[in-house]
Amino acid sequence: MKRVLEPATLVVEGFLLRPPSTAEHRAALELGLDPDVRLWNPRCRITDEASAIEDCRAGADWSGGGHATFSIIERATDRYAGNIALHGIDADVATAKVGYRIAGWARGRGVASTVLDAVAAWAFAQSSLRRIELTHAVENAASCRVAQKGGFGLERLLPANKRFGDGRVHDEHLHARTHASPADGPLPH
Structure with a gap:
């Protein structure tokens, strides 16, 4: 049975995860321009205010079933810490991909791995997904640590797989988490 992910709000440690709002477009623009x-x-594709507004608007619209995008908001300050999205959701084979962007001020604090774990656990509990994949350039060691801490085991190397922002084609690591392999970390309540 296929179940579609419905927009939701999750409370994960000191963070609120909720569908994006156009009111946060300036923070989304700052994040999108981060080197x-x-x-x-x-x-x-965020390059100016208009594209930031459109990115927020598109992220908030889950109606097509192809993605589930969350803004990450620090609860104590109401500060935008980034976003995380399940994308490429394929209900027929029950798979998805996940990606995230974390604001510079929030990096190195465990935010990415915490929300990654929580979103994966939520998606498995709320849908018929059986597998979620995460890829990153081999040189991006921080994303490798995030994936592993978020319960996404390293499966294999994807040689010369994607062109990144430096214009070069990079090898990537493929990490995955399945419904049967929950992370060791905390799950959302």
Whole structure:
């Protein structure tokens, strides 16, 4: 039985995960222009206010069933810490991909691995997904640590797999988490 992911709000440690709002477009623009985001997220198309507004609008519209996008908001300050999205959702084979962008001020604090674990656990509980994949350039060691801490085991190397923001084609690591392999970390309540 196929189940579609419905828009939701998750409370994960000190963060609120909810569908994006156009009110946060300036923070989304700042994140989209961050040099690390531009390098490691080559599909990021945020270049100005209009594209930031459109990115927020598209992220908030889950009606097509192809993605589930969350803004990551620090609860204590209401500050935008980034976003995480299940994308490429294929209900027929029950798979999806996941990607995230974390604001510079929130990096190195465990935010990405915490929300990655929570979103994967939520998706498996709320849908018929059986597998979620995460890829990153081999040189992006921080994303490798995030994947592993978020319960996504390293499966294999994908040689010369994707062109990144530096214009070069990079090898990628393929990590995956299945419905039967929950992470060791905390699950959302």
